[in-house]
Amino acid sequence: MKALFVSLTVRPDKISEFLAGAEDDSTCSVRDEPGCLRFDVLKDANSENKFYFYEVYVNDEAFTAHTQAPHYARWRKAAEACVESSQRIDGQVLFPANYK
């Protein structure tokens, strides 16, 4: 099980546009991709323009499929307009053992 934690700093004047893009990507990923088990969008508790994505895929192929989905292309367009910088952590889920 592959997990990503992405930290995003958003242009302060583009937060609404960012949120619309993030909601679209997270909603469509979980709804339309059998290999995407989770896509949570978080706002930092102490900053108005820091956000995080927590994503879980069944394997590397499922993540590749994610990057080829139509909602991912829409997200990339929104990210180019709105995201100042981002950092990504790649992890493997250890627990829970039976992920759902």
Place this chain on the structure above:
Amino acid sequence: MKALFVSLTVRPDKISEFLAGAEDDSTCSVRDEPGCLRFDVLKDANSENKFYFYEVYVNDEAFTAHTQAPHYARWRKAAEACVESSQRIDGQVLFPANYK
């Protein structure tokens, strides 16, 4: 909905002990705390001694209850023995809107 992302660097000679403590804390938190909706334990894809906790609680009170649970006391003991350093991000879940 309150979310935490905790980055942990573990003493290389204490990884087994750390994993036992992390599994105990994550399992008991989701099983025994009505306010803990998620507690995923990740291993960094590129490091043998970096790990992450992704935790979701229904509100601040649920997180306070977490820190008063018996498994949390066990976890703190394991963390003191095994964890070299840790960093915590506090967030609020924006999406999915109906978290489960």
